[in-house]
Amino acid sequence: MSTTDVARADTGRAGVFARATLAMGAMAVGLGTAGAVGDVVHARLGIDGFALRLSVALTCFVITVPLIVLLRTRFDRRSLAGLGLSARHAARAFASGVLITAAAAAVVFAAGTGLGWLRWGAVDWLALATFLLTNTLVALLLEAVPEELAFRGYGYRTLNARLRRWTAAVATTVLFLLTPAAASAVQALVNGLLGGPVRPPAFAPPGEDPVSYAILLSVFGFTLLVARIATGSLWTCVALHLTFLTINRVTLLGDARDAGWSVQLNTQDAVLLVPAYLLLTVLAFVVLARVRGRRLGWRDREPEPAGTDATRTR
Secondary structure, eight states: GGGGGGGGGOHHHHHHHHHHHHHHHHHHHHHHHHHHHHHHHHHOOOHHHHHHHHHHHHHHHHHHHHHHHIIIIIOOOGGGGTTOOOOOOOOHHHHHHHHHHHHHHHHHHHHHHHOOEEEEOOOOHHHHHHHHHHHHHHHIIIIIIHHHHHIIIIIIHHHHHOOHHHHHHHHHHHHHHHHHHHHHHHHHHHHHHHHHOOOOOOOSOOOOOHHHHHHHHHHHHHHHHHHHHOOOOHHHHHHHHHHHHHHHHHTTTTTTTSSSSSSSSSSSGGGGHHHHHHHHHHHHHHHHHHTTTTTOTOOOOOOOTTTOOOOSSO
């Protein structure tokens, strides 16, 4: 498609960068405000546990998702289906995200166990089932849906309408990396306004090495983008995101989160298993794209069809 087919809202590199940054800002505002609300609710009302996590997740969802929808439908006058949210084959796309990610993790963790890097604990089936239900709800509302809609949905799609795919992917990943720091700053600001505990803004969560965190977040963001490009569906990204969080929280963080199952790391090298299974996931989606005859095309642009508005699907 030639550049003459690009709609008015998609012209100009500065314009698409600005709009993608607005999506990142929406995510940072939602996440930071939710964190501050959680701080205040916990301090003043004594709410804890699942109720607290759910209140934080709901706050993030009801702020971020409507803002992205407004950007797409009112500002851009485009359909949400164009972000990869088409209902057609949505169930198959979601299932592929779950199954491919889980299979890759199983292969890599099995190898790690064989090398003696991991020691698995006993399973408390009731606790595990409870955790899976509560974690799925919170993770979808707080992270998987709003982050995928903001970045691999709106941000990437907006950038790729004007820029080559690899440039759009890099820019999307950079914005994804900047979000934790921006959300931390928003949380400090809102906490100050609400009288909650004000912590200095930070890039990485407490106890995390910033460099390792940045590397893992970059690999994770790249994996999500490959899944988005390989399948054309944002539902795959939502499922991959949810599965990644669930696997890591059940296994590596199982004790801390009372997940009913956990694993002990017998060597520091075991942390490499996480990026390893993400890279295996990338490989699997590349193969899937080839099998389906879908071209990844890292040098391609995908302009939005001229005349497409929010009342029509692509």
